[in-house]
Amino acid sequence: xxxxxxxxxxxxxxxxxxxxxxxxxxxxxxxxxxxxxxxxxxxxxxxxxxxxxxxxxxxxxxxxxxxxxxxxxxxxxxxxxxxxxxxxxxxxxxxxxxxxxxxxxxxxxxxxxxxxxxxxxxxxxxxxxxxxxxxxxxxxxxxxxxxxxxxxxxxxxxxxxxxxxxxxxxxxxxxxxxxxxxxxxxxxxxxxxxxxxxxxxxxxxxxxxxxxxxxxxxxxxxxxxxxxxxxxxxxxxxxxxxxxxxxxxxxxxxxxxxxxxxxxxxxxxxxxxxxxxxxxxxxxxxxxxxxxxxxxxxxxxxxxxxxxxxxxxxxxxxxxxxxxxxxxxxxxxxxxxxxxxxxxxxx
Amino acid sequence: xxxxxxxxxxxxxxxxxxxxxxxxxxxxxxxxxxxxxxxxxxxxxxxxxxxxxxxxxxxxxxxxxxxxxxxxxxxxxxxxxxxxxxxxxxxxxxxxxxxxxxxxxxxxxxxxxxxxxxxxxxxxxxxxxxxxxxxxxxxxxxxxxxxxxxxxxxxxxxxxxxxxxxxxxxxxxxxxxxxxxxxxxxxxxxxxxxxxxxxxxxxxxxxxxxxxxxxxxxxxxxxxxxxxxxxxxxxxxxxxxxxxxxxxxxxxxxxxxxxxxxxxxxxxxxxxxxxxxxxxxxxxxxxxxxxxxxxxxxxxxxxxxxxxxxxxxxxxxxxxxxxxxxxxxxxxxxxxxxxxxxxxxxxxxxxxxxxxxxxxxxxxxxxxxxxxxxxxxxxxxxxxxxxx
Numbered sequence: 001x002x003x004x005x006x007x008x009x010x011x012x013x014x015x016x017x018x019x020x021x022x023x024x025x026x027x028x029x030x031x032x033x034x035x036x037x038x039x040x041x042x043x044x045x046x047x048x049x050x051x052x053x054x055x056x057x058x059x060x061x062x063x064x065x066x067x068x069x070x071x072x073x074x075x076x077x078x079x080x081x082x083x084x085x086x087x088x089x090x091x092x093x094x095x096x097x098x099x100x101x102x103x104x105x106x107x108x109x110x111x112x113x114x115x116x117x118x119x120x121x122x123x124x125x126x127x128x129x130x131x132x133x134x135x136x137x138x139x140x141x142x143x144x145x146x147x148x149x150x151x152x153x154x155x156x157x158x159x160x161x162x163x164x165x166x167x168x169x170x171x172x173x174x175x176x177x178x179x180x181x182x183x184x185x186x187x188x189x190x191x192x193x194x195x196x197x198x199x200x201x202x203x204x205x206x207x208x209x210x211x212x213x214x215x216x217x218x219x220x221x222x223x224x225x226x227x228x229x230x231x232x233x234x235x236x237x238x239x240x241x242x243x244x245x246x247x248x249x250x251x252x253x254x255x256x257x258x259x260x261x262x263x264x265x266x267x268x269x270x271x272x273x274x275x276x277x278x279x280x281x282x283x284x285x286x287x288x289x290x291x292x293x294x295x296x297x298x299x300x301x302x303x304x305x306x307x308x309x310x311x312x313x314x315x316x317x318x319x320x321x322x323x324x325x326x327x328x329x330x331x332x333x334x335x336x337x338x339x340x341x342x343x344x345x346x347x
Numbered sequence: 348x349x350x351x352x353x354x355x356x357x358x359x360x361x362x363x364x365x366x367x368x369x370x371x372x373x374x375x376x377x378x379x380x381x382x383x384x385x386x387x388x389x390x391x392x393x394x395x396x397x398x399x400x401x402x403x404x405x406x407x408x409x410x411x412x413x414x415x416x417x418x419x420x421x422x423x424x425x426x427x428x429x430x431x432x433x434x435x436x437x438x439x440x441x442x443x444x445x446x447x448x449x450x451x452x453x454x455x456x457x458x459x460x461x462x463x464x465x466x467x468x469x470x471x472x473x474x475x476x477x478x479x480x481x482x483x484x485x486x487x488x489x490x491x492x493x494x495x496x497x498x499x500x501x502x503x504x505x506x507x508x509x510x511x512x513x514x515x516x517x518x519x520x521x522x523x524x525x526x527x528x529x530x531x532x533x534x535x536x537x538x539x540x541x542x543x544x545x546x547x548x549x550x551x552x553x554x555x556x557x558x559x560x561x562x563x564x565x566x567x568x569x570x571x572x573x574x575x576x577x578x579x580x581x582x583x584x585x586x587x588x589x590x591x592x593x594x595x596x597x598x599x600x601x602x603x604x605x606x607x608x609x610x611x612x613x614x615x616x617x618x619x620x621x622x623x624x625x626x627x628x629x630x631x632x633x634x635x636x637x638x639x640x641x642x643x644x645x646x647x648x649x650x651x652x653x654x655x656x657x658x659x660x661x662x663x664x665x666x667x668x669x670x671x672x673x674x675x676x677x678x679x680x681x682x683x684x685x686x687x688x689x690x691x692x693x694x695x696x697x698x699x700x701x702x703x704x705x706x707x708x709x710x711x712x713x714x715x716x717x718x719x720x721x722x723x724x725x726x727x728x729x730x731x732x733x734x735x
Contacts, residue, residue, distance in 0.1 A: 021522030025531075032538040148406075148701060152694035154645055156652045156668055157686025164676045286529025290649050294672075304530075305653050308537040316534055323530045 041092035098318035109299035115220025123228040128235025147229030159294035179211035239269040278334030365398040410698025421484030424477035425562035437469030482663035494582040498589025506597025523587040536655040539576030596628035641696030
């Protein structure tokens, strides 16, 4: 597996220039605004001039762009390198570190994405396999229809419709607050992952787990609905491709049992499927912003939307970077899994 | 000489309409380039075949009808809207506050009929949806008209020249692709209006042009900036996908013998790119464009749902839902109807894109033709959805 190791190193190296480019784009975004954000941060028209001046100095708003870029980059790096977060970039509205704010909201977004991903996989893969096996029957047509409606559905609209059914009428979900395990208060968690549902599971607080599920299943379903149908179609097509390939014919000719033939076909069918899951993750993060707004979840996306309203550029920079980083990380993992599944792939 | 298609298909009304249309277009081109239709006989035949295959797909026809409806409403809707989007009836007639669909309000001697109800300002929801269709149409068309060619040109250049140019273009493309599209669009749409607003306000021509585009009052010029920045933001996130796809296909096409022959004959690079390479890489992109119109409509609606895009009193479909959501579910019409309009418009493009994928792919098209032929031989008079 020397090839794999080499490939991973190379892949990690190309990760860095992209990340740098990403920060550059994010920085350009933040510097497009000619309007003076300092006044808005200090509290609007009636802000005291000395406070505005102090903010301008603190955020280097009067300095040329390269000094500002260095300032922003330093602010980002020093949060992660220095244990006391000395010099890290600060949210001008909450006076906390931007990344503190983000990590505070991260578990919510993570749980939302987790539930969405669970729905995508448990709906998409079985449905795709069934529709491949029952090709050109009503199930196949249904899956096609399902994928089409999913991609055409405005996520906010679907969210409200589902809310109307499952909250207003059936009361199968709750819409207020985000449950967190009791052991956070008492400090008795055996292991702290900072993801409430995991911590509650580990600490054995199953009522909290149920509350988390009750709160998150509907947003997760709404967020995953779009991708599930598309995934089902992709699973169907790649499974059909795999079933009609030469090595399956050969396996049949050799008289292998059906179970083995399936195993071979499945393994090969999942190579493209995994790429699609990685690519869909980007759409998932974007959709998370809308879903959080619809369902009132205090996640990273909500933080971004609130920051935009106050021209809170440090926060927008932080959130955009965070999302880009998560997306890149998932795709890196996808590439690794991909190359482990398919030994032919080494670029 | 009979067409191949006539052996295969029993023609229906729609096919005859298509025949007329294609022949008409061919005749017009003949006027400019005499002998064109004779020279391109097989091409015309191929086109007709594609249309016939399309006509035999009920989802495709439904999609085409939805698209035509969307475009027609987008273009003409604002002129037929019963009320203007700026008519805040609530100011004078308090009874028009959040009226449910299908109600008639008599207030101060005037009678108003609201087929889809009103919003919190007493604005007629039907009119708002008609105006919103225009914004959706204009945004999606501009994004496709500017973003796609940009992506295609960059992909052609990167793939054909290779080397350093390729490296630079693809690094930039990869960087843009590293962002989740909607997140980057949100970031750009959030910061661009401040920069664009003065440009629009002080530029009379741009102001007039945009007010015609959005069917809006020139007095709302300051509010064109957010919509324009949504357009720019979507273009910024949209081109890299096309660059990536086109470059990939160009890499394989440019090694073909006919490209080398053209180069050896001294054909100019521009001509090689447009006449020899582009036609061979464009067909997968055509399907993608159709699907992407729908995707752009969705992204635009999503952005304006987040409070970016149209600002009061300007309107679009996402904005109506954004405003109406606070009254949901009691005043359900403010969420249901604009969302439904968005859904149907996007569904139309997706249905057509999905059908086009089958029709443009020679392999699957043959299977459609074969199916139709077989049906005819079996003498079952049943024909799936040839007429609308």
